[in-house]
Amino acid sequence: LLGYRADLLGLAAGKIGRYLRNGIPVVVKNLPTIRSYIEKYSCGICVDRVDQIGPAIATILSDHNIYSENALRCYEEVWRPDKHLSNIRKKLLDMLIAPH
Numbered sequence: 001l002l003g004y005r006a007d008l009l010g011l012a013a014g015k016i017g018r019y020l021r022n023g024i025p026v027v028v029k030n031l032p033t034i035r036s037y038i039e040k041y042s043c044g045i046c047v048d049r050v051d052q053i054g055p056a057i058a059t060i061l062s063d064h065n066i067y068s069e070n071a072l073r074c075y076e077e078v079w080r081p082d083k084h085l086s087n088i089r090k091k092l093l094d095m096l097i098a099p100h
Contacts, residue, residue, distance in 0.1 A: 020075035025067035027056045041074035043067060 019026050026044035028034050035046045044067065045056035060067050
């Protein structure tokens with residue numbers, strides 16, 4: 001019924017970033033954009049189907065400390081906004097200073 005909106009619902013309001021910031025590993029829908037950093041950092045598990053959620057949680061709980069540390073590292077390296085703000089600021093300043 002919701003189509004693509006349901007697929008993207010998990011991205012709403014930065015939920016994944018908030019969980020990672022607090023060291024909480026995530027179980028997320030297996031979307032290419034999310035999978036790229038979840039797998040790279042081993043900070044959670046991507047699933048395609050509802051019946052995969054339970055086993056994903058069990059896997060995370062079996063090595064929770066590592067997943068939690070990886071979640072914090074992923075947040076610091078990928079999600080932390082101030083890391084990206086300096087690049088945005090520089091590009092905006094360059095645009096203001098550059099001749100038209």
